[in-house]
Amino acid sequence: MSGGGSLSAPEKAKRGSSSKRKPKKRVSFHLDMTPLVDITFLLLTFFMFTTTMSAPQTMEMSIPPEINKPVDVDEDKLLSLYIRNDDKLFWHKAQELPKPIKLEEVKKLSEKENLKDGMHNKLIIVLKIDENAQYGTVVSVLDELNLAEMLIMEEIAKVPDEDGEPTKRKRKFTIAKMTDKDREKISDEALSGELTTEEGN
Secondary structure (H helix, E strand, O other), X not given: OOOOOOOOOOOOOOOOOOOOXXXXXXXXXXXXXXXXXXXXXXXXXXXXXXXXXXXXXXXXXXXXXXXXXXXXOOHHHEXXXXXXXXXXXXXXXXXXXXXXXXXXXHHHHHHHHHOOOOOOOOOEEEEEEOOOOOHHHXXXXXXXXHHHHHHHHHHHHOOEOOOOOEOOOXXXXXXXXXXXXXXXXXXXXXXXXXXXXXXXX
């Protein structure tokens, strides 16, 4: 055909091209962290200054220097306290037979024996500990002995010394190694044998 041009099939309309929906605008979000950081450091500083720091759980002990020379001690002024390998406690004075004692009775025992007439600053308490005893038991016994010192020092201070001043506490307690002889003395076999002998007598 004359006239030029070409005929082409009409293009199909794209689906959705005639929709009247407006495109949604995306709003960018930006969070400024600077105030948050400032508040965090302020709170951290506040809690650091207002919180009580926990003190380390330690026990101060004054251990006398080792003396190789033998020291003579009157038997009636010596009290031996034992902690056996099974954490059982025993005590005796002089040549008496060992007797079992409970942990909560250690404080009263120390107060009673130290405050007897004529025993002020004269009684020696020797704590002998088996190497297999539990650390917690040892600490508990030491705590009881230290608690007993409060009343002992208070009562001793009521008696004036030579200068008219309150008498100071001179002697507390000491720690010694447990020997094989001590282990035999507080063993179940020895204690049962001694009890049988006493009952027979």
